[in-house]
Amino acid sequence: MTSKTSKPAKTDTLLAHAGRDPSSFHGFVNPPVVHASTVLYPDTGTMVSNGQRYSYARRGNPTTDSLEGALRELEGAAGVKLANSGLNAIALAILSCVKAGDHILIADTAYGPTRYFADTVLPGLNVDVEYYPPALGADIKALFKPNTTAVFTEAPGSLTFEMQDVPAIASAAHVIGATVLMDNTWASPLFCQPISLGVDLSIQAGTKYIVGHSDVMLGTIAASEKAWAALDTLTGAMGSHVAPDDVYLGLRGLRTLSVRLERHQKNTAAVLDWLKNQPHVGQIRYPALETDPGYSIWQRDFSGASGLCGFDFADGTSQQAAYAFLDALDVFGLGYSWGGFESLAIPVRLKGMRSATPVDPQLQSVRLHIGLEDPEDLIADMAQAFDKAFS
Ligand SMILES: *Cc1c(COP(=O)(O)O)cnc(C)c1O
Numbered sequence: 245m246t247s248k249t250s251k252p253a254k255t256d257t258l259l260a261h262a263g264r265d266p267s268s269f270h271g272f273v274n275p276p277v278v279h280a281s282t283v284l285y286p287d288t289g290t291m292v293s294n295g296q297r298y299s300y301a302r303r304g305n306p307t308t309d310s311l312e313g314a315l316r317e318l319e320g321a322a323g324v325k326l327a328n329s330g331l332n333a334i335a336l337a338i339l340s341c342v343k344a345g346d347h348i349l350i351a352d353t354a355y356g357p358t359r360y361f362a363d364t365v366l367p368g369l370n371v372d373v374e375y376y377p378p379a380l381g382a383d384i385k386a387l388f389k390p391n392t393t394a395v396f397t398e399a400p401g402s403l404t405f406e407m408q409d410v411p412a413i414a415s416a417a418h419v420i421g422a423t424v425l426m427d428n429t430w431a432s433p434l435f436c437q438p439i440s441l442g443v444d445l446s447i448q449a450g451t452k453y454i455v456g457h458s459d460v461m462l463g464t465i466a467a468s469e470k471a472w473a474a475l476d477t478l479t480g481a482m483g484s485h486v487a488p489d490d491v492y493l494g495l496r497g498l499r500t501l502s503v504r505l506e507r508h509q510k511n512t513a514a515v516l517d518w519l520k521n522q523p524h525v526g527q528i529r530y531p532a533l534e535t536d537p538g539y540s541i542w543q544r545d546f547s548g549a550s551g552l553c554g555f556d557f558a559d560g561t562s563q564q565a566a567y568a569f570l571d572a573l574d575v576f577g578l579g580y581s582w583g584g585f586e587s588l589a590i591p592v593r594l595k596g597m598r599s600a601t602p603v604d605p606q607l608q609s610v611r612l613h614i615g616l617e618d619p620e621d622l623i624a625d626m627a628q629a630f631d632k633a634f635s
Pocket of ligand 1: 329330331332355402427429430449450451452461462463581
C-alpha cells in the first residue's frame with residue numbers, strides 16, 4: 245500500500261512512476277512478482293506483536309502494494325483494494341457498506357451482472373434493492389428511506405451510455421450519511437476521478453483499460469477516508485486475494501494507460517464522425533459528442549472519453565439486419581468485455597436489464613469498442629458490413 249515515490253505533479257508522470265521503488269529491489273525498475281503464501285518472522289516477539297509489514301500473503305505482498313499504491317495516488321484515495329474481477333470489486337464494495345435491514349439505490353443503467361449480484365445475493369441478506377432512473381440528480385433524495393445506506397452510480401451507463409450527475413447525487417446522499425459508489429470503468433481513473441466528485445467507493449473493472457490487453461481479469465476499489473476502514477475489514481474477512489502474475493500485468497498496463505486511451509479516443513472520434521452520416525444509423529451513444537444528452541455533464545466531470553460507444557440502427561431496422569451487420573464484421577471481433585487493443589462489437593440486448601426506465605422493444609442497437617487499429621480499416625470494415633446486411 246505504501247509508495248515511497250515522491251508525488252509527481254502531472255498524471256502522465258504519475259503513471260510512469262507511482263507505486264515503484266527501485267531502490268528497494270536492487271535498482272530494478274519494476275517490483276518483483278512475489279509468489280507467496282507464508283512470510284517468516286525473525287522471532288516470536290515480532291510474531292505476537294504483529295511487528296512486521298507482511299504477515300501472510302493473503303493480506304498483501306510487495307507486488308499488490310505496488311499496484312494499490314499507484315492507484316491510490318491516481319485516484320486520490322485513502323486506500324485501494326484489488327479484487328479478482330470487476331464484478332468481484334463491485335460485490336465487495338457493496339457488501340462493505342450494507343447490512344441486514346438496509347436499503348440500497350442502484351442506477352437502472354448499471355452493468356448487467358451488477359444487477360444479477362444485487363438481485364440474487366442482497367435479498368438473501370435482507371438488503372432492500374431499488375433501481376432508480378439514471379437521470380435523477382439531487383432529486384434522488386425523494387427515493388431515500390430512513391434505512392438507505394448506499395447509492396450506486398455508473399456513468400455513462402452500461403449499453404445505453406446515459407450520464408449521471410454524480411456530484412449532485414453524492415451531495416444528497418451525504419446529507420443522510422449514505423455511502424456513494426461509482427463504477428467508473430468507462431472513463432478509467434485517467435479521465436474521471438470519482439473521489440473528487442464526492443464518491444466514497446470508486447470501482448474499476450481493471451480487466452478493461454488498466455490491464456488493457458484482454459489477457460487478465462482484475463478489479464480495483466479505491467476508497468475515500470470515510471469508506472476505507474469498512475472496505476479494508478470486509479476484503480480482509482472475505483479472504484480476497486489476486487494472483488501476483490495478474491497484479492503485475494495490471495501494473496504493466498497502468499504504465500501505458502494514457503497513451504492507449506489517447507489513441508482509443510482519437511480513433512473513436514474518427515469512426516463516429518463517419519458513422520453519423522451512414523443511412524442505416526440512428527442515434528449515436530457517446531457522451532463526448534456535442535449532440536449527446538449527457539454532453540454537458542461529461543464536459544464538466546470528465547477530462548476525456550474512451551473507446552466504448554454505441555449506435556442505434558435507423559428506425560424500422562429488423563433484428564435480422566442488425567445481426568447480419570454484426571456477422572459481416574471482420575476486423576471487429578464479436579465478443580464481450582472491452583478495453584483491450586482490439587475492436588469489438590456486440591448486439592445490445594436490454595431484456596431484463598432495466599426496471600426503472602422505459603425500453604423500446606423494437607430498438608436495434610450495437611455496442612462498439614474502438615481499438616487501436618487504423619480507423620480507416622475499422623470504417624472500411626463497417627462499410628462492407630452495412631453493404632452486406634442491407635443489400
Ligand atoms: C466489464 C465490466 C465490469 C465487470 O468487470 P469484469 O472484470 O468483467 O468482472 C463492471 N462494470 C463495467 C462497466 C464493465 O464494463
